[in-house]
Amino acid sequence: MNYIGIDLGGTKILGALFDDNGTVIYKNKKKTKAKNGIKAVEEQLFSLIDDLTDKSGKEEIKAIGIGVPGLVDVKTGTVKFAPNIAMNNYPIGDLIRDKYKIDVFVGNDVNVGTLGEWKYSPEGKSSNFIGIFVGTGIGGGIIIDNKLYTGSGGVAGELGHMTIDSNGAICGCGSRGCLEAVASKTGIQAEIKARIKRGEDTDIKESLEKEGILKSGPLRAAYDKGDIVVRETVERAAKYLGVGVANLINIFDPEAVVFGGGVIEELGDIILPIVKEEASRYAMRSIFENVKFEKAQLGDDAGIMGAFVLAQEGVK
Amino acid sequence: MNYIGIDLGGTKILGALFDDNGTVIYKNKKKTKAKNGIKAVEEQLFSLIDDLTDKSGKEEIKAIGIGVPGLVDVKTGTVKFAPNIAMNNYPIGDLIRDKYKIDVFVGNDVNVGTLGEWKYSPEGKSSNFIGIFVGTGIGGGIIIDNKLYTGSGGVAGELGHMTIDSNGAICGCGSRGCLEAVASKTGIQAEIKARIKRGEDTDIKESLEKEGILKSGPLRAAYDKGDIVVRETVERAAKYLGVGVANLINIFDPEAVVFGGGVIEELGDIILPIVKEEASRYAMRSIFENVKFEKAQLGDDAGIMGAFVLAQEGVK
The missing domain is CATH 3.30.420.40 (ATPase, nucleotide binding domain)
Structure with a gap:
């Protein structure tokens, strides 16, 4: 069983495919293209998810976790307000779930980063x-x-x-x-x-x-x-x-x-x-x-690692 | 099954005997006598608990909840610092538990008041x-x-x-x-x-x-x-x-x-x-x-009502 963790930032979208233990199997990134509007961001995001699901091959993907820089209603998976990625009341969770038939968990990027640091704290x-x-x-x-x-x-x-x-x-x-x-x-x-x-x-x-x-x-x-x-x-x-x-x-x-x-x-x-x-x-x-x-501890990886934790723990 | 709720304040100690539904069966109060030191406070508190347990008669008392004006370690039931009631690292929970063989839950008075207002909120x-x-x-x-x-x-x-x-x-x-x-x-x-x-x-x-x-x-x-x-x-x-x-x-x-x-x-x-x-x-x-x-909503009763909730919910 694999997981996808995505860190959807203002300039780039980082994504990784994880196994059950949180080991990165494959990692990739795309430009966000937020200046070109929400459809461009969506295209970049979906093309990244396509790539990550491809790399999982026959191994099922249990869930996708995504961190975004903005106000998120985690219960519905809707991005209420995230100007840096051109999203405003955008039902990102539903859209991905409908397209890929995989469970999706969406969180605010720093909430997600905290989750990563918490899980992997050396203390x-x-x-x-x-x-x-x-x-x-x-x-x-x-x-x-x-x-x-x-x-x-x-x-x-x-x-x-x-x-x-x-x-x-x-x-x-x-x-x-x-x-x-x-x-x-x-x-x-x-x-x-x-x-x-x-x-x-x-x-x-x-x-x-x-x-x-x-x-x-x-x-x-x-x-x-x-x-x-x-x-x-x-x-x-x-x-x-x-x-x-x-x-x-x-x-x-x-x-x-x-x-x-x-x-x-x-x-x-x-x-x-x-x-x-x-x-x-x-x-x-x-x-x-x-x-x-x-x-x-996690530096730039806090986003994707936290998104993996979000997906694995099923935080809503 | 009955419960005791106590609001241990700087000037008076309010206590009530509650039934399972939170109805007050009996209510009494004592002066705190904090100026006479911790032994005096203890004596007043125990005499109030004696009275309340007497009034319960054959009906078993499931637990005692107490709110105190100070810093409380709720996990151990120890009052860390409460100058208004002459308590300093005082194991009030253990002392009552040992004397009466009843489970005791201790909380900060406003924490306990919040619990009361929460439970009985008209909303x-x-x-x-x-x-x-x-x-x-x-x-x-x-x-x-x-x-x-x-x-x-x-x-x-x-x-x-x-x-x-x-x-x-x-x-x-x-x-x-x-x-x-x-x-x-x-x-x-x-x-x-x-x-x-x-x-x-x-x-x-x-x-x-x-x-x-x-x-x-x-x-x-x-x-x-x-x-x-x-x-x-x-x-x-x-x-x-x-x-x-x-x-x-x-x-x-x-x-x-x-x-x-x-x-x-x-x-x-x-x-x-x-x-x-x-x-x-x-x-x-x-x-x-x-x-x-x-x-x-509860006014002066927030303390004893909250202490009842504390006892019933077993908050530690």
């Missing part, structure tokens, strides 16, 4: 576990009693839109002082730009102007060179992240929190100790002291 | 449900998949210590900008005192000076008289509460949130519409629109 599976992914935005996932928690409407776990500074920066979601607005790469970029506008000098200015957006690599390089603006901004973001983590610790009393995403991969050794220090200040001591802090 | 039980109780402090409880969520160490649900304004007022817990610090009666009192100190005039000043602490009744009266300081402070607290509720909605995607506690009982008709309005601004629309806002 062993924790029954209550939080995943936080820091990149352009901040997303997360919640495992409760060994199950992905998806809430009443299937859209729980919007950890990046927890307000931690009610007078803080406006967020892309329309709210204010969200973790994402103050601690993501977008938040770091906005703060650095504001400081440049106020006349401060920073090494990152050139890269920012050239690329148009902040890249994690140059950010790291500027940090290592001791650039004051970059150092203060990254440390400020890390402190905010610590406050958000403290909230999650006080609410969930989890066994472990795992941190992943591009910003953590590039700057985790700088950010995570600050996050832990700040969380210890804001969280209740007796809860905090039992929580393990882990760094994500 | 019907929601599978995912949040309780928020606003009084001197702010506490809460989380029901997930029809079970009280207690976390890995049994101390989850410290919703009042979620930071929503990381530069906000210092909280009694040592942290900053916690919901409790800015939206509880203690938070309202601190803000009113600060405004009086800055030379502002308010009707509540006299009551505050006479009583030493802020009482909900005079607060309501001053609000109704149009006192500017009181109006602005109460509305500010309500807005903060709305931000906290928005966070919980974004995280949990719950079916319903119930609001109780002394401040809500006295000022709910003023506070709750502001909470809802503000939460609608800070929460994600597609999650927010499916959440029901409820006012707590």
Whole structure:
């Protein structure tokens, strides 16, 4: 019995065929082509699934798991809103199920990533576990009693839109002082730009102007060179992240929190100790002291591995 | 088969004998005598349980549920920290179990109150449900998949210590900008005192000076008289509460949130519409629109009713 795990991202679609044990039998990828609209994305996705099912040969495929960057109703398998992949109330689960006659499970990409990190954590599976992914935005996932928690409407776990500074920066979601607005790469970029506008000098200015957006690599390089603006901004973001983590610790009393995403991969050794220090200040001591802090292990494979877990565990 | 439900508060211990259907057969109360130390509290508690077991006569008592105002390890039934009832690492569950040979379930008082409000909600039980109780402090409880969520160490649900304004007022817990610090009666009192100190005039000043602490009744009266300081402070607290509720909605995607506690009982008709309005601004629309806002129904009985549910459901 095989499984298919798919990570449907804004620029590429990664897919893999797994055996029962989660070993990758075959892996492939396609461009998403989201700019060409939903029909183009659908074509790319179906051609990838065609390829993966072909490779399974006579071995039956038990289920397909898919992670998408957006709001998903996991109960129906409908993508409610995912602008990066041109989907809006798009019944991706039903469409794939109808075409391939295989059971389909759809999840938010960071929820799915959390599921992967939880299952393959070197510390062993924790029954209550939080995943936080820091990149352009901040997303997360919640495992409760060994199950992905998806809430009443299937859209729980919007950890990046927890307000931690009610007078803080406006967020892309329309709210204010969200973790994402103050601690993501977008938040770091906005703060650095504001400081440049106020006349401060920073090494990152050139890269920012050239690329148009902040890249994690140059950010790291500027940090290592001791650039004051970059150092203060990254440390400020890390402190905010610590406050958000403290909230999650006080609410969930989890066994472990795992941190992943591009910003953590590039700057985790700088950010995570600050996050832990700040969380210890804001969280209740007796809860905090039992929580393990882990760094994500799966990197770019978190999406497909998590999608495999989603398919195998049949999460709805 | 009968059950005992106990609400062990800082000034009094309420207890009731329940039948299988949750009907109160007999009810009694004792003073807590916490100022006389733990032995005095124990004596009062045991004398109440003696009375309740006597009243059960030949009918067997299946289990005892107890709610206490503090940090409880629900797995062991040990009160880790509850200064108002003189308990510190106190194995209340074991002591009662040894003495009466009856199964005992111990919970945090607001967790237990949430359980009561959830079970007896006129809207019907929601599978995912949040309780928020606003009084001197702010506490809460989380029901997930029809079970009280207690976390890995049994101390989850410290919703009042979620930071929503990381530069906000210092909280009694040592942290900053916690919901409790800015939206509880203690938070309202601190803000009113600060405004009086800055030379502002308010009707509540006299009551505050006479009583030493802020009482909900005079607060309501001053609000109704149009006192500017009181109006602005109460509305500010309500807005903060709305931000906290928005966070919980974004995280949990719950079916319903119930609001109780002394401040809500006295000022709910003023506070709750502001909470809802503000939460609608800070929460994600597609999650927010499916959440029901409820006012707590059980009043002073939430503690004993919840303790009955705790005992009957055997929550550990």
